[in-house]
Amino acid sequence: DTGVSQDPRHKITKRGQNVTFRCDPISEHNRLYWYRQTLGQGPEFLTYFQNEAQLEKSRLLSDRFSAERPKGSFSTLEIQRTEQGDSAMYLCASSPLDSPSQNTEAFFGQGTRLTVV
Amino acid sequence: AQKVTQAQTEISVVEKEDVTLDCVYETRDTTYYLFWYKQPPSGELVFLIRRNSFDEQNEISGRYSWNFQKSTSSFNFTITASQVVDSAVYFCALHPISGANNLFFGTGTRLTVIP
Numbered sequence: 001d002t003g004v005s006q007d008p009r010h011k012i013t014k015r016g017q018n019v020t021f022r023c024d025p026i027s028e029h030n031r032l033y034w035y036r037q038t039l040g041q042g043p044e045f046l047t048y049f050q051n052e053a054q055l056e057k058s059r060l061l062s063d064r065f066s067a068e069r070p071k072g073s074f075s076t077l078e079i080q081r082t083e084q085g086d087s088a089m090y091l092c093a094s095s096p097l098d099s100p101s102q103n104t105e106a107f108f109g110q111g112t113r114l115t116v117v
Numbered sequence: 118a119q120k121v122t123q124a125q126t127e128i129s130v131v132e133k134e135d136v137t138l139d140c141v142y143e144t145r146d147t148t149y150y151l152f153w154y155k156q157p158p159s160g161e162l163v164f165l166i167r168r169n170s171f172d173e174q175n176e177i178s179g180r181y182s183w184n185f186q187k188s189t190s191s192f193n194f195t196i197t198a199s200q201v202v203d204s205a206v207y208f209c210a211l212h213p214i215s216g217a218n219n220l221f222f223g224t225g226t227r228l229t230v231i232p
Contacts, residue, residue, distance in 0.1 A: 031218075033219060042222030042223050042224050043222050044222070045220065048219060056219065108162035113160070
């Protein structure tokens with residue numbers, strides 16, 4: 001098990017372009033999360049999947065953002081018509097689901113740093 | 118409302134000194150989890166500890182120790198005999214049982230250990 005993997009690590013794009021990031025969670029982890037982290041701030045929650053179902057979305061996730069986890073394994077986060085304010089580190093995390101009432105720590109990937117110019 | 122406050126933005130210590138990172142949280146939930154994560158320059162958040170709201174026993178793991186005080190809504194983190202490798206940004210986070218299934222992070226404390 002190599003941990004949570006994110007690709008690409010860095011992305012520079014022009015304003016108005018679309019970008020897509022990929023996250024491969026730890027195998028057999030049912031839960032997958034996307035967070036956004038801007039400079040000098042803590043990560044902020046964007047969205048959460050349990051298996052292939054997207055169960056929660058933050059108000060931060062505007063209609064230009066879409067996330068999928070089609071087979072309950074890897075996930076993609078797409079940003080359409082990027083804006084300079086989208087520049088941030090996008091972090092993916094996963095955690096196992098042992099029982100409905102049990103919470104365990106989330107394991108984070110190294111993130112994708114997006115720069116919109 | 119759920120909120121985590123890390124009032125110390127940056128701390129610098131000389132190697133081998135002890136350092137305490139403060140964390141104060143707000144939640145209306147009676148059941149919640151508290152976490153500490155370390156973020157080295159590589160960017161990956163490394164899990165350090167999880168505490169549930171019913172367990173106020175302090176914990177020690179090597180040079181790390183945590184002091185959870187429910188009465189003051191604090192979950193402080195102490196590094197004893199700091200080392201250069203401890204230099205990183207440290208985040209405290211809250212996970213309430215109710216509501217959204219996510220972590221609420223503080224703004225982090227950047228620790229620099231000077232050799």
